[in-house]
Amino acid sequence: MENNKKFAVIGGxxxxxxxxxxxxxxxxxxxxxxxSVYAIEHIKRxxxxxxxxxxxxxxxxxxxxxxxxxxxxxEADVCIFAIPSxxxxxxxxxxxxxxxxxxxxxxxxxxxxxxxLIVGEHFHEHYxxxxxxxxxxxxxxxxxxVALERLSYLTIACADEEKADYVASKLSxxxxxxxxxxDIIGTEYAAVLKNIYAIAAGIAHGLGYGxxxxxxxMSNSIREMKRFIKKVHKMKRNINDSxxxxxxxxxxxxxxxxxRLFGNMLGKGYTVRSAQLEMSMIAEGYYATNSAYKINSxxxxxxxILDAVYSIxxxxxxxxxxxxxxxxxxx
Numbered sequence: 001m002e003n004n005k006k007f008a009v010i011g012g013x014x015x016x017x018x019x020x021x022x023x024x025x026x027x028x029x030x031x032x033x034x035x036s037v038y039a040i041e042h043i044k045r046x047x048x049x050x051x052x053x054x055x056x057x058x059x060x061x062x063x064x065x066x067x068x069x070x071x072x073x074x075e076a077d078v079c080i081f082a083i084p085s086x087x088x089x090x091x092x093x094x095x096x097x098x099x100x101x102x103x104x105x106x107x108x109x110x111x112x113x114x115x116x117l118i119v120g121e122h123f124h125e126h127y128x129x130x131x132x133x134x135x136x137x138x139x140x141x142x143x144x145x146v147a148l149e150r151l152s153y154l155t156i157a158c159a160d161e162e163k164a165d166y167v168a169s170k171l172s173x174x175x176x177x178x179x180x181x182x183d184i185i186g187t188e189y190a191a192v193l194k195n196i197y198a199i200a201a202g203i204a205h206g207l208g209y210g211x212x213x214x215x216x217x218m219s220n221s222i223r224e225m226k227r228f229i230k231k232v233h234k235m236k237r238n239i240n241d242s243x244x245x246x247x248x249x250x251x252x253x254x255x256x257x258x259x260r261l262f263g264n265m266l267g268k269g270y271t272v273r274s275a276q277l278e279m280s281m282i283a284e285g286y287y288a289t290n291s292a293y294k295i296n297s298x299x300x301x302x303x304x305i306l307d308a309v310y311s312i313x314x315x316x317x318x319x320x321x322x323x324x325x326x327x328x329x330x331x
Contacts, residue, residue, distance in 0.1 A: 001162050001163070001166050003166075005077035005078050005103075005166070006029070006031065006075055006076050006077045006078070007023050007027060007030055007031065007076060007077070007078045007079075007080065007170060008030070008031030008032065008033065008064075008072045008073060008075070008076035008078070008079050008080070009023070009030065009031070009032050009033070009080050009082060010033045010069065010072065010073070010079060010080065010081045010082065010083060010091075011033070011034065011081065011082035011083040011107075012033075012034030012035060012036055012039055012049070012051075012052070013052050013082065013083075013084070013281065013282075014052040014053050014143040014144070014281065015082045015107055015143045016032075016034070016052075016082035016083075016107075017049045017052045017053045017056060017143065017147075018053060018056075018141075018143035018146040018147060019080055019082055019107060019137070019171075020032055020058070020063070021053075021056050021058070021146060021147070022146065022171045022173065022176055023170055023171065024058065024059070024062050024063075025173040025176075026169070026170045026171075026172070026173070027062070027170060028062065029062055029063070029064055030062060030063055030064070031064045031066075031072040031075055031076050032063050032064065032065050032066075032072065033066055033067070033068070033069050033071075033072040033073070034065070034067060035067055035091075036051075036067070037067050038050070039051060040065045040066070040067060043058065043060065043063070043065060044060055044065065047059070047060060051280075052143075052281075053143060053144070053146075053147040055147055055148075056147045069091065069094055069095055070094070070095060070096055070097045073095065073097045073099070073102075074097045076102065077102060077103060078102070078103040078105065078167065078170075079099070079102055079103070079104055079105070080105045080106075080107055080137065081104070081105070081106050081107065081108055081119065082107040082108060083108060084108070084110065084282040084284060084287075085108050085109075085110025085111055085112055085113070085119065085284060085287060085288070086110070086113060086282065086284075086287045088108060088112055088119065088122075089112055089113070089114040089115070099123070099127050099129055100127070100128060100129060102129075102133070103133050103135070103163055103167070104123050104127075104129055104133060104134050104135070105134075105135040105136065105137050105156075105158075105167060106118075106119035106120055106123070106134075106135070106136050106137065106188065107136075107137040107138075108284075109138070109191040109192060109194075109195055109284050109288075110192055110195070110284040110287055110288050110291075111192055111287070111288055111291035111292065111295075112291075113287055113290070113291060116291055116294060116295065118185065118188045118189060118192065119136075119188065120134045120135075120136055120184055120185070120188055121185070131159050131184070132158070132159045132160040132163070133160070133163070134158070134159075134184065135156060135157055135158035135163060135164060135167060135184065136155075136156075136157040136158070136184050136187050136188045136191070137154060137155075137156060137157075137167075137171075138154070138155045138157065138187050138188070138190070138191045138243050138247055139152075139153065139154065139155065139191070139242075139243075139246070139247040139250060139251075140152075140153055140242055140243075140246035140247040140249065140250040140251075141153060141154050141176075141247075141250070142250060142254055142256040142257070143256075144256040145256070146175075146176070149174075149175045150175065151175050151177065152175060152176055152177070153176075153177045153178075153179070153242055153246070154168070154171060154176060154177070154178045154179075155178075155179055155180070155181060155187055155241075155242060155243035155247075156168040156171070156178055156179070156180045156181075157180070157181045157182065157183055157184045157187045157188070157243070158180070158182070158184065159182055159184060161180065161182065164180040164181070164182075165180055168180055179242070179243075181241075181243060183235065183237050183243075185229075185232065185233040186229050186233055186235065186237050186243075186244070187243045187244070189228065189229050189232060189233070190225060190229065190243060190244045190247060190248070191247060192284075192288045192291075192292060193224075193225045193228060193229075193248075193288070193292060193306075194221075194225070194247050194248040194251045194252070195251060195259045195283070195284045195285030195288050196259075196285045196288055196289050196292060196305075196306055196309055197217075197218070197221035197224075197225070197248060197251075197252055197305060198248075198251040198252045198257050198259035198260045198263065198285060199259050199260070199262055199263035199266075199283070199285040199286070199289070199309050199313075200217060200221070200263060200305050200308065200309050201214060201217060201218070201252040201253070201260055201263060202257075202259065202260035202261060202262060202263020202264035202265070202266070202267060203263040203264070203266050203267040203309070203312065203319050203323065204217055204263075204267065204323060205260070205263070205264050205267060206263065206264040206265065206266060206267020206268040206269075206319075207267040207319060207320055207323055208267075209323070213327070214252075214253075216330050216331075217252075217305070217330065218248065218249065218252055218253075220304075220305060220330045220331070221248060221252070221305055222239060222240075222244070222245050222248055224301075224302070224303050224304070224305050224306065225239065225244060225248065226239040226244075227301040227302055227303070228292070228296060228299070228301045228303060228306070230301075231296075231299040231300065231301045232295065232299060258279065258281050258282070258283050259283050259284065259285040261279065261283075262275055262276075262279060262283035262285065262286065263285075263309075265278065265279075266312060266313075266319055267319055272286070272312075272313055272316075285309075286313060289306065289309050289310050289313050289314070290310070290313070290314060292306055293306060293307070293310040293314075304326060304329040304330070305326065308322050308323065308325075308326040
């Protein structure tokens with residue numbers, strides 16, 4: 001594969017900002033689309049994103065910034081999408097540039113609500129992108145620790161091993177360790193589900209459950225994840241690998257986890273709406289819960305934790321009563 005492909009990141013949030021930082025370690029120029037003209041102008045003047053990971057300083061000469069998604073995508077060979085899944089469908093409606101022939105990577109940890117598909121499947125089915133040109137970028141990795149340049153790990157999934165290795169080489173650095181896999185669907189569903197289980201961990205913490213319960217909750221979560229993923233895409237995989245268990249643990253336990261924070265607020269008595277308004281960032285697990293619950297209503301995996309979170313978020317059930325019943329189902 002040619003070593004001079006142009007990269008672009010689509011999105012303006014913390015994870016998009018972290019990915020741009022990683023790419024800038026290895027590339028002379030990175031295309032960066034974000035909707036906010038204010039954010040773009042701020043970066044050009046002050047060398048940092050005003051709203052997300054503001055401690056990260058960029059050399060603006062390395063960045064091609066634009067609020068025109070078509071301008072950025074047109075010039076890129078590799079596009080990494082890092083837009084919240086709830087907004088991806090609407091954002092892509094503005095796209096007139098043909099994506100075929102480009103390498104598309106999803107750094108989105110969610111399901112597209114309008115289609116009920118994980119992002120890779122959405123690009124394949126609705127934009128006719130060949131599966132070998134689609135990849136997934138997952139953790140275990142929090143954007144905040146990338147900003148601090150703490151040693152972090154990424155999993156790069158793609159059916160084409162050469163493309164996975166190539167993208168991994170552009171994200172790797174002294175503080176970013178990348179591994180590759182061909183389990184695109186499994187790693188992407190794991191990235192979706194771990195946010196739901198992080199909400200559960202947050203609710204439990206907010207309700208006053210201790211470390212003993214949390215350990216049982218996480219143990220049951222990884223087994224539930226295995227059952228769910230096996231139903232949607234059966235292949236040989238080790239659920240204890242970092243892309244699955246590792247990503248679950250960091251999202252379930254980290255102080256940087258917005259999904260855990262969201263759940264914690266619910267456990268402390270916030271309504272769903274008030275918790276969302278209080279947070280400055282999107283909790284992907286909220287949207288993922290509804291989509292995953294609908295998918296599982298057809299697949300039929302045993303998912304007591306997913307069901308419990310769904311009943312709190314979408315059926316307005318009392319978290320304390322729901323978790324008292326859930327505790328009896330865990331082992």
